[in-house]
Amino acid sequence: MESLARSQEILQRQLPQVRAIYERHGLDRERIDQLTPLIERFEIRIPLIGAFSSGKSSLLNALLGEKILATDVTPETAVPAELRFGPERHFLGCFPDGRRIPLDETDLRENRLAELLPQGWVEAQLPNPTLAKRPQLVLVDLPGWDSGITAHERVIDDYVGRSLAYGVVVSVEDGALRDTLRRALRELAIAQMPVIVIVAKADKRPPEDVQTVAKQLHDQIAALMDREPLALAVTSARKKTLDTLEAALDLLQSKAAEIFATQIVASYRTELNHAAQLLETLANQKNQDAEKIQAEIDKLKQDLQTFDARLQHETEALEAQIEPILATIRRRAERALADRLETFTERALDGRDISDEILTTIRLVVAEAVRQEFQPALQRYLERLTDSLPSSLDIHLHRVTSASDNATSTFRWNNLAVVLGPWLARIPHPIGKAVSLLLPLLASLFTNLAEQKRQEIEAARQRERTRSQVRQVIDDALRQVDAHLRTVLTEQVRAAQAEVARTIASERDELQKTLATLLAALQQGEAETAALRERAQADLDRLNALLAELPATH
Secondary structure: OHHHHHHHHHHHHHHHHHHHHHHHHHHOOOHHHHHHHHHHHEEEEEEEEEOOOOHHHHHHHHHOOOOOOOOOOOOOHHHOOEEEEEEOOEEEEOOOOOEEEEOOOOHHHHOHHHOOOOEEEEEEEEHHHHHOOOEEEEEEEOOOOOOOHHHHHHHHOOOOEEEEEEEEEOOOOOOOOHHHHHHHHHHHOHHHHHHEEEEEOOOOOOOHHHHHHHHHHHHHHHHHOOOOOOEEEEEOOOOOOOOHHHHHHHHHHHHHHHHHHHHHHHHHOOOOOOHEEEEEEEEHOOOOOHHHHHHHHHHHHHHHHHHHHHHHHHHHHHOOOHHHHHHHHHHHHHHHHOOHHHHHHHHHHHHOOOOOHHHHHHHHHHHEEEEHHHHHHHHHHHHHHHHHOOOOOOHHHOOOOOOHHHHHHOHHHHHHHHHHHHHHHHHOOOOHHHHHHHHHHHHOOOOHHHHHHHHHHHHHHHHHHHHHHHHHHHHHHHHHHHHHHHHHHHHHHHHHHHHHHHHHHHHHHHHHHHHHHHHHHHHHHHHHHHHHHHHHHHHHHHHHHHHHHHOOOO
């Protein structure tokens, strides 16, 4: 397989010629234009996740050989930072609405980033040799993982669709995965996202203890995700022990090259093959006369009318599957929450906020069910539509499947937590777990057994009231999820329908225009037909030569 740099060079050199061919024959350049920025600047993100104080920022500073990131950040002031290679040092503050503001390097180093809260991030471009060796990788320093739903929105929804792998950073002092990180890894497993395990602060424990912790973490993550981690790196920022981390990054850089070949090069090849088919039509390689071309135009119109009816029918059939899918999701969520009811009750009695845990539990169920139930239904929908396409159209409906990948990330879980706030406020004031555990001991101090019994009864009543309120919160959460997810899935179906219709219309217009150009030439006489054939054949030969240059993909 060609190196990534070589593949990029070939495609970049070809693009002006391809655009010129498309322009000469009035071909639709939209898909080539969409690929152009991916060809010219192909990047894949590597988010680093871990608990606060796990050592992510210190590790990145050590890796880069300079202090770029603040290391004394609090959860309330943490902002993601994306670190990429570039010829000049450049820092930007970014907002979800597309706004960009210039930053000074010291803003990032000293965490003067309050203006970016709560949803902004930093883009840092650095002429750093470590990054220069891996120019396609963007290392992302994410806030420490402490809160379930908020962290999911930032760490998974915002990054999983555009990342190659996640780095899971665990301090050797922790020695094991925290529960919140376990839930994150379960969702990454559902998304089939690879991870590398990074053991930080290895200098804080004897070597034999470090190896024990590393093996335990490796085995825990492998069991949790049902797959081996891509790599295991044992590191120390203080002692600059970074060899295994650099090796893991080199592995990811090689994976980026594979992805470029199998996705970008393959898509580019598909578009050039499509253009070649249209040029074959213009070159009239079948030697069709005007009557046959007109018959082909008429047949295309008829076939597309039939397809429009089929598209509507299949879309309605897919929409009809949404309610059964939602019922399945609800049943799974109810079982998962019922299994944790006593845990939620205990934590509510402790005065702890259980909204994140309830919603994270539901979220895991939803993410898995969407992948198991909704995405296959959408795939079958596209396959049936592909089978019913007119044979004259060269259409690749696989592009539309990406619409279903957004189902869980489109659902704003943090907003749902806000909706549940009033319900959570109704949970009775907790008696406190410490007090409840002391009740039997306190009761032994009373000689009056009736007083002991009264306290036990009151504690039981308090627990039952709390359990009842937790059930109420769960029921309301499930109702809210039903309503919101119904909207999300319906929108996904309609988005897929619209994308299919848009793709069909684009292909139809392009083919009709090509046939009309050939028909006009045939009607004008042999000289015009010969000139059109010569121009089309020359560009077809150029296009085939460009296709022959492309690197192989496997």
